Amino acid sequence: MNKVKNTSISYRKIIAISVVFILILGISVIAGNVKFNNVKIKFSNNHEITVLTSKTKVSEILEENHIMLSSDETVIPSTDEEITDTNTIVITKEGNEPTKIAQISEEELDNDIEEIAENYSNITEEIITVEEEIPFETITKDVSNGKDTTNRVIQDGKNGIKEVTYKVKYKDDVEIERIELSSKVIEKPINKIVQIQTKVTSRSSSRRSGVTTASSGRYKVTAYCSCSRCCGKTNGLTASGRRATANHTVAAPSTFAFGTQLVINGKTYTVEDRGGAIQGNRIDIYMNSHSQALAWGVRYLDVEVVN
Ligand SMILES: [Zn+2]
Structure with a gap:
């Protein structure tokens, strides 16, 4: 009875050791001083393979498995790097990235900052001085008796001229802001004067003989x-x-x-x-x-x- 019992125990031990050995084999095979690793290669079309390799450099692992990268494909880690603890190589196609990796996000962030900086560099400022007209005013003088009136221009109006200095802001050569800095009158406007007067009577028109x-x-x-x-x-x-x-x-x-x-x-x-x-x-x-x-x-x- 004891013997049988001992036997069953030793079997169990063998099975347990075997399982442990298989597990170890699954991860790495140690043959002499060379260490083999199972490396997962994920292709850009989401297809995956697992290869057993003694190499650790990405370019060498790809070469060993006759995997050529096309010009629009990138690989993480990059070809000149060693594989990481995850034992995974990911091949991606530009513009068709299945997963976002922290490293890429950082690159994108850099691009964003560059873009923002570029936007700022498109803003230019300029100080300009221009001549502008000062519109004249019309002044009306009523000298009539209130009825039967006519308007007579006593003095013609004339616009004045001023010199105005502005700070102008452009974005991509398009004006987006204009601030007046100073203004100087070069020529004052002349007001137009209109007199409202009683119509000339028939008595004075009799003098039209010259x-x-x-x-x-x-x-x-x-x-x-x-x-x-x-x-x-x-x-x-x-x-x-x-x-x-x-x-x-x-x-x-x-x-x-x-x-x-x-x-x-x-x-x-x-x-x-x-x-x-x-x-x-x-x-x-x-x-x-x-x-x-x-x-x-x-x-x-x-x-x-x-x-
Ligand atoms: Zn004389």
Whole structure:
């Protein structure tokens, strides 16, 4: 009985040792000083094989098993590295990666940082100075009595000019921001002035014959004397019948009544004479001598009507 019992124990021992031996064989075979490893090779089409090899360098294991990598395939660990404790070689095709490995993620992260840096480098700044128009304003003055009005432009408007300095930001040569730094007025705008006035009445339109009114304004002022060259006569009598007097008598168009006082260059004269050429905006000043009249010549002066 004891013998039988002992036998069954020894069998069990043999089986146990065998199992342990098979397990060891499955992982590695030790033959002399050479160590063999089971290495799993995973192909890019997800096919797997397990090879028994004494090599540890990836390139040598692949070569030993006649595995050639195509140009778009990569291998982890890389061909010049030793296999790791996982005893696995993974072949992947570009753009068709079945699994993401930490190493690749890091590379991608680097790429992302490079991309971000590149985006920043596409932003450029520039300081520019440009001329811009300053629009004029329109000012309206109402001088009418409130009804039957018409608008009259007293002064035309004109845009001004300013010089503006901006900081302009571009991204890929496209403007994305513009900040005004300074502004300088080169030319001020001129306001347009519009006067609202009562329409011209029919009474004043009756003056449309072209006869000027006896009003103050700019006149062509000449001079004359009593000589025949100036008057065609030498008696010195004026059209009003009065004797012409220097520094006093002027000839003026018939729109100026005789006796009208005019101020020219601060001196007051009286309208006492007429003249064939003295029409429109013309005044002729009587002087004592022909040389004085010649010396006066032709002048354009402001003439003010007194009263
Ligand atoms: Zn004369």
